[in-house]
Amino acid sequence: MLAALKVLTTVELGVMVGVEFAVAVVLNRILKALPEDAGQLGRAHGGRMLGAVMPFWYIGSLVLVAVWAVADRHHHGTWLLVTAGALLIVSVLMSVLLLVPINNRSKTWTAENRPADWQEQSDRWDRYHYARVAVIVAAFALLVAALV
Numbered sequence: 412m413l414a415a416l417k418v419l420t421t422v423e424l425g426v427m428v429g430v431e432f433a434v435a436v437v438l439n440r441i442l443k444a445l446p447e448d449a450g451q452l453g454r455a456h457g458g459r460m461l462g463a464v465m466p467f468w469y470i471g472s473l474v475l476v477a478v479w480a481v482a483d484r485h486h487h488g489t490w491l492l493v494t495a496g497a498l499l500i501v502s503v504l505m506s507v508l509l510l511v512p513i514n515n516r517s518k519t520w521t522a523e524n525r526p527a528d529w530q531e532q533s534d535r536w537d538r539y540h541y542a543r544v545a546v547i548v549a550a551f552a553l554l555v556a557a558l559v
Contacts, residue, residue: 413482420475421554427468428544428551434461435544439537448522454533458518462511469506473499476554491557498550502543509539 438457442450476499480492513536520529 413479416475416479416482417558420472420479421558423468423475424472424547424551424554427472428547430461431540431544431547435537435540439540451520451522451525451529451533455518455520458514462514462518465506469499469503473503476550479557486557488557488559491553495550495553495557498546498553502546502550505539505543505546510536510543513539 434457439454442453442457444450445453473496476492476496480489480496483489483492513532516526517529517532517536520526526532
């Protein structure tokens with residue numbers, strides 16, 4: 412059962428990290444290169460779609476890491492899991508305090524109703540997202556290290 416939990420947690424967090432990394436490094440660059448309003452409309456749609464899934468994904472990752480840490484608490488690598496869990500808590504806090512407020516505004520924007528500083532807000536979201544990606548990549552690396 413513990414082996415299945417380790418696999419599930421690693422795959423779940425790994426896929427989440429992959430999606431967030433792809434958004435930061437690939438998708439947002441593609442959207443910025445689109446002509447006229449297409450990029451902004453794409454970001455709004457992505458904000459609605461991923462914004463609906465990410466709370467469950469982030470909290471789910473944290474819960475799985477916590478369960479693994481408790482279940483394997485006598486293993487010498489448990490401190491890696493605890494540290495990974497702490498980083499995931501940081502990523503959730505970053506999301507709630509920094510990224511979600513911008514996302515909640517930007518997912519409703521259209522060419523007709525977006526604010527004058529929409530690009531600045533989008534750029535700010537990107538910077539916060541890069542930092543969050545660094546945090547969850549570090550958490551994932553610690554999780555993988557705990558496997559060995």
